[in-house]
Amino acid sequence: MKIDMTYGSGGKQTGDLINQVFLKHFNNPILNKLEDSAVLSVSGTIAYTTDSFVVTPLFFKGGNIGKLAVCGTVNDLSMMGAIPKYLTAGFIIEEGADLEMVESIAKTMALTAKEAGVFIVAGDTKVVEGNGGIFINTSGIGEIIKGDISISGCKQGDVIILSGNLGDHHAAILSERMGIENEIASDCAPLHTIAKNLLDDGIEVHCMRDVTRGGLATVLNEAADQSGVSVEIWEDAIPVSREVKGFCDILGLDPLYMANEGKMIAIVKETDANEALEAVKRSPYGANARIIGTIQEGKGVRMKTKLMGSRTIDVLYGEGLPRIC
Amino acid sequence: MKLEQVIKALKEYDGEPVKIMEVCGTHTKSIFQSGIRTIISPKIQLISGPGCPVCVTSPAYIDHLTDLSLKEKYCVLTFGDMMKVKGTKLSLTEAKAMGAQVKVLYSPLAAIAEAERNLDTQYVFAAVGFETTTPIYALLLDEIRKRKIKNLKLATSIKTILPALSFICENETSIDAFLSPGHVSVITGSKIYKGLASTYHKPFVVAGFEGEHILAAIYEIMSQLKGKRYEVRNLYSNAVTEEGNQKAERLINQYFEEANGIWRGIGMIEQSALKLKEEYKEYDAGSREEEIIEELPKGCRCADVILGRIQPVECPLFQKVCTPLHAVGPCMVSAEGACGIWYQNS
Incomplete structure (x- = not known):
C-alpha cells in the first residue's frame, strides 16, 4: 500500500500509521503513553545529540536508513563516554512511499535500538509531496559515565586504535548506486559496547570518535587540530578488506576518505594501549581492531607508507561523491 | 633486483639532475600516496603531465x-x-x-x-x-x-595522448623521460611511444599504479639514461601489451x-x-x-603545470588564492589534477 498525503493530515490515517507501524515496533511504556512529550528520569550529566539521515538507496547490503538512524545517534552518544538511553525519531515521508517499506524500516530501528539498549520514546511523522523517499532524524540522550573524553584531549605519546576495516559502508552504498554486484556490505553497527568496555576496563581514554563522513583522514585531522598535536599513522597497519581495496583501485577512491557507519577510533594513554586493543577486540564489531598510529608533538597528520615514505594526510575537500549517509 | 636495492639506488643517486614526467594523474596521486618523493634523491624530479582530461577540457x-x-x-x-x-x-x-x-x-x-x-x-x-x-x-x-x-x-x-606527448617533446626540452600512462596504454598498447622514444631520445616506461611499480619504472628510466638508451619498456605487462x-x-x-x-x-x-x-x-x-578562447584566469599557470614547465607550488596563486574549495584553474578542480593532488598531499 502506498502512503499518500492523507497520512500526514493528523487524522485517522496518521493515527493508523502511528499505531500500526511505529507503536507496534517501538513499543515501550514511555512512548505508549502518547503524551506531547516523553517524560524521562536521568541521573547526573547527560550527552545530547541529533542527526538526520537522507541516504539513497534506502535499503542496502548490511542495513537500511533506519539502522543508520539509530546507530548514528547511539554512536555519537557513546563516543562522548555516555551510555545511550533514549532516542526520538522524526520521519519525513514523501508521498508514494510504500507502507510495507516504512514498516520494514521501523522494524529494523526497533531491533537496532534493542541491541543498543535504548528506547525510542518520542516521534513525529510528516508526509510531503515527492517520489516515495524517506528522511529520518533521530536525537538522543545518554548518561555520561566518563566526562573528560574529548577531541581536544589527545596527548603526546597516546596510541590510536581503529576498531576495524575501513570503507565498507561507502563501498556498499556506491555499489548499490552503480549497480555493481559484489559481497561488500555496510558496516553499520552500534558501537556502545566497544566504548563501554574500554571505560569499564579502566583504560585512560582521551578521545573517541566514530569514523563517518570524511573518513579516518578527516577525523584524525580534527583530533590533531583540536588537541594541538600531530598524528602519525602507519599504512600497513590500517585494515581494509581485499574486496574494498579492489573496489577502490578501480574507482580511484581512497579508503582513508571513505565513510563508515560502524567504526571508531579510540585514542588512549600509551601504557594502556595493549589492554585497550584487547577491550575493543573482545567487543561486538571490534574483532579486527588494530593499533594504527601515535600522537606526537607538532601539527597535522602524516602517514608512514609501506615503502617507508611519508605522506601528508589532509581533510576531505568538497563533496567529490554524492552524499551517502 | 629487490625493492630495497631499488630504493637504495634511487635514494643515493647523485648524478646530473633528471626530470621525469608522469603523464597520468593517477600516477601523480600514487606518487604522493606512497611517499615516493620522500624516499628518492632530490636530484630526480617528478613532474606532472597533461593526463587529466578535466584539466585540459576547453x-x-x-x-x-x-x-x-x-x-x-x-x-x-x-x-x-x-x-x-x-x-x-x-x-x-x-x-x-x-x-x-x-x-x-x-x-x-x-x-x-x-x-x-x-x-x-x-x-x-x-x-x-x-x-x-x-x-x-x-x-x-x-x-x-x-x-x-x-x-x-x-x-x-x-x-x-600521443599528440600531446609529441607536443611536449617538441617544445619542452628539459623533460628527460616519461612515465607513460598505465590506463591509456591498456587500450593503445606500448607501441605508440616508439617513434617518440627514438626521435627525441627519451625513455618511455609504462608502469602500473602501486608505489613499487612506479619505483621500478623510475629505476628503469635511470638505468636507460645512464646507459644512454632511449627505449620503450613495458613494466605493466599484466595489463598492457605491445599491441x-x-x-x-x-x-x-x-x-x-x-x-x-x-x-x-x-x-x-x-x-x-x-x-x-x-x-x-x-x-x-x-x-x-569547440573554439579557442583565451581562457585561463589571470595569474593562473595551469598551462605551464600541464606542460611540465613548473610544479604546482611554483604558481603564484597556488594555496594562496587557488585551493580545492575555491579553485581558480582547472588543475585544482579535478581529483586527478596536478594542483589538487599537490594541495591535498603536500
Missing part, C-alpha cells in the same frame, strides 16, 4: 554544456569531476543552482535508463576523456542505436575519427581529438563547436 566546451543544460527540457549527464570546472561564464554546478538540469552519473551506460525513463527530456552526455573512456562511449552509442533511443546524444571532448586492446580500438574507430583538439591553456594540437564521424551526427550534440 572552456568553450564547458560553455556549450552549461548553455545546453539551461535550455528547457534539456538535461546534461556528466561525471562528477566536470561539475566544478568553469567555462567562460559558468560551471555546471553554478548552472544547476540557476535551475539547469544536470545529473552526475557514475557510468555512461546509466544514461540509457535515464533517457528511457523520461522520453520528453533531451539528454546530453558530456563525453570527456582520453582513449581510456572512449570505448565505453562507443558501447553507449551501440546501445543507443540498438534500443533506438532518440533523446540521448553525446557532446564529446575526447583527447588522444593494445584491438577490440577496443575497433570500437573507437567505428564511431570516432581524428580531429584537431583544443587543450585548455595550450591551444590547438593537430589531430589530438576524437570526434564522432559524420555518419553518426544524429548522436552528436554539438561536439564540433
Whole structure:
C-alpha cells in the first residue's frame, strides 16, 4: 500500500500509521503513553545529540536508513563516554512511499535500538509531496559515565586504535548506486559496547570518535587540530578488506576518505594501549581492531607508507561523491 | 633486483639532475600516496603531465554544456569531476543552482535508463576523456542505436595522448623521460611511444599504479639514461601489451575519427581529438563547436603545470588564492589534477 498525503493530515490515517507501524515496533511504556512529550528520569550529566539521515538507496547490503538512524545517534552518544538511553525519531515521508517499506524500516530501528539498549520514546511523522523517499532524524540522550573524553584531549605519546576495516559502508552504498554486484556490505553497527568496555576496563581514554563522513583522514585531522598535536599513522597497519581495496583501485577512491557507519577510533594513554586493543577486540564489531598510529608533538597528520615514505594526510575537500549517509 | 636495492639506488643517486614526467594523474596521486618523493634523491624530479582530461577540457566546451543544460527540457549527464570546472561564464554546478538540469552519473551506460525513463527530456552526455573512456562511449552509442533511443546524444571532448606527448617533446626540452600512462596504454598498447622514444631520445616506461611499480619504472628510466638508451619498456605487462586492446580500438574507430583538439591553456594540437564521424551526427550534440578562447584566469599557470614547465607550488596563486574549495584553474578542480593532488598531499 502506498502512503499518500492523507497520512500526514493528523487524522485517522496518521493515527493508523502511528499505531500500526511505529507503536507496534517501538513499543515501550514511555512512548505508549502518547503524551506531547516523553517524560524521562536521568541521573547526573547527560550527552545530547541529533542527526538526520537522507541516504539513497534506502535499503542496502548490511542495513537500511533506519539502522543508520539509530546507530548514528547511539554512536555519537557513546563516543562522548555516555551510555545511550533514549532516542526520538522524526520521519519525513514523501508521498508514494510504500507502507510495507516504512514498516520494514521501523522494524529494523526497533531491533537496532534493542541491541543498543535504548528506547525510542518520542516521534513525529510528516508526509510531503515527492517520489516515495524517506528522511529520518533521530536525537538522543545518554548518561555520561566518563566526562573528560574529548577531541581536544589527545596527548603526546597516546596510541590510536581503529576498531576495524575501513570503507565498507561507502563501498556498499556506491555499489548499490552503480549497480555493481559484489559481497561488500555496510558496516553499520552500534558501537556502545566497544566504548563501554574500554571505560569499564579502566583504560585512560582521551578521545573517541566514530569514523563517518570524511573518513579516518578527516577525523584524525580534527583530533590533531583540536588537541594541538600531530598524528602519525602507519599504512600497513590500517585494515581494509581485499574486496574494498579492489573496489577502490578501480574507482580511484581512497579508503582513508571513505565513510563508515560502524567504526571508531579510540585514542588512549600509551601504557594502556595493549589492554585497550584487547577491550575493543573482545567487543561486538571490534574483532579486527588494530593499533594504527601515535600522537606526537607538532601539527597535522602524516602517514608512514609501506615503502617507508611519508605522506601528508589532509581533510576531505568538497563533496567529490554524492552524499551517502 | 629487490625493492630495497631499488630504493637504495634511487635514494643515493647523485648524478646530473633528471626530470621525469608522469603523464597520468593517477600516477601523480600514487606518487604522493606512497611517499615516493620522500624516499628518492632530490636530484630526480617528478613532474606532472597533461593526463587529466578535466584539466585540459576547453572552456568553450564547458560553455556549450552549461548553455545546453539551461535550455528547457534539456538535461546534461556528466561525471562528477566536470561539475566544478568553469567555462567562460559558468560551471555546471553554478548552472544547476540557476535551475539547469544536470545529473552526475557514475557510468555512461546509466544514461540509457535515464533517457528511457523520461522520453520528453533531451539528454546530453558530456563525453570527456582520453582513449581510456572512449570505448565505453562507443558501447553507449551501440546501445543507443540498438534500443533506438532518440533523446540521448553525446557532446564529446575526447583527447588522444600521443599528440600531446609529441607536443611536449617538441617544445619542452628539459623533460628527460616519461612515465607513460598505465590506463591509456591498456587500450593503445606500448607501441605508440616508439617513434617518440627514438626521435627525441627519451625513455618511455609504462608502469602500473602501486608505489613499487612506479619505483621500478623510475629505476628503469635511470638505468636507460645512464646507459644512454632511449627505449620503450613495458613494466605493466599484466595489463598492457605491445599491441593494445584491438577490440577496443575497433570500437573507437567505428564511431570516432581524428580531429584537431583544443587543450585548455595550450591551444590547438593537430589531430589530438576524437570526434564522432559524420555518419553518426544524429548522436552528436554539438561536439564540433569547440573554439579557442583565451581562457585561463589571470595569474593562473595551469598551462605551464600541464606542460611540465613548473610544479604546482611554483604558481603564484597556488594555496594562496587557488585551493580545492575555491579553485581558480582547472588543475585544482579535478581529483586527478596536478594542483589538487599537490594541495591535498603536500
